[in-house]
Amino acid sequence: MLMKYEKLDEAAIAQRLLALPQWSLAPGGKAINRRFIFADFAEAFAFMTRSALVAERLDHHPEWSNVYRCVDVTLTTHSAEGLTDLDFNLASAMDRAAAGRD
Ligand SMILES: C[C@H](O)[C@H](O)[C@H]1CNC2=NC(N)=NC(=O)C2=N1
Numbered sequence: 589m590l591m592k593y594e595k596l597d598e599a600a601i602a603q604r605l606l607a608l609p610q611w612s613l614a615p616g617g618k619a620i621n622r623r624f625i626f627a628d629f630a631e632a633f634a635f636m637t638r639s640a641l642v643a644e645r646l647d648h649h650p651e652w653s654n655v656y657r658c659v660d661v662t663l664t665t666h667s668a669e670g671l672t673d674l675d676f677n678l679a680s681a682m683d684r685a686a687a688g689r690d
Pocket residue numbers: 647648649650663664665666667668
């Protein structure tokens with residue numbers, strides 16, 4: 589089956605991470621993580637709402653948790669069992685969704 593988004597190799601992942609300095613590669617190299625910290629719970633939840641709309645548009649969804657003003661995000665492509673451009677596209681969009689608020 590032709591896959592639109594192919595699993596990225598180590599070099600491609602390293603290259604994409606250069607543009608996303610606040611994201612880290614998870615141990616094992618199959619996911620990226622970022623912690624977003626906002627002024628308060630309302631800002632954190634507003635960010636999650638904006639991100640949820642982007643995730644639906646991309647049909648690509650974060651693994652995340654929220655405690656008070658902190659949102660921990662993990663991105664991976666389950667169908668590829670690793671990282672694809674979808675993860676980096678969603679990471680960029682989440683950075684934009686948080687810009688000026690985190
Ligand atoms: C059917 C639907 O397109 C798939 O389940 C999508 C939905 N969102 C997804 N999100 C993520 N992060 N990985 C996936 O493989 C994935 N698959």
